[in-house]
């Protein structure tokens with residue numbers, strides 16, 4: 001019985017020590033493209049396609065084709081609010097975690113601050129997740145790499 005106890009204790013200690021080791025780490029780390037040294041994106045193709053359809057019917061009218069945004073997105077309108085920014089990696093969508101993007105899309109911006117409508121109740125959470133994956137698929141590899149390191153893992 002004592003021997004069994006020590007065996008279990010040994011296994012627990014071993015696994016704890018392994019947690020940060022290269023062996024276990026290799027399973028948790030994202031794959032790196034050997035040519036570019038950048039993180040390989042593993043986005044779900046079906047989700048990208050669903051997200052694109054949601055984008056085209058609900059978002060494109062403001063954020064433009066392929067998330068290109070308004071050319072003058074840095075300049076506030078006469079009412080002091082900013083026009084829809086690009087979502088394709090050339091503005092600041094990638095400065096936000098997935099949670100923050102999701103919250104922005106679901107809740108919109110407060111009317112006194114901006115004109116991004118709230119999609120809660122109009123789109124399901126799944127649809128919002130899908131459109132975020134589509135947005136991420138637009139970002140250049142370098143941008144995705146920085147975003148991933150900032151928000152998803154140190155790698």
Ligand code: HEC
Pocket residue numbers: 054055058059060061062063081082083084085087091092093094096101104105109113114115116117119131
């Ligand atoms: C009526 C026009 C309009 C529509 C439709 C619209 N947006 Fe926006 N969106 C905006 C504006 C304007 C902003 C900037 C808000 C601000 O300055 O606070 C914005 C901001 C955003 C941001 C934050 C970007 C950043 O860089 O922080 C995201 C993400 C976003 N929209 C996604 C979407 C998605 C996804 C849809 C479709 C489901 C959508 N928007 C539909 C006008 C719109």
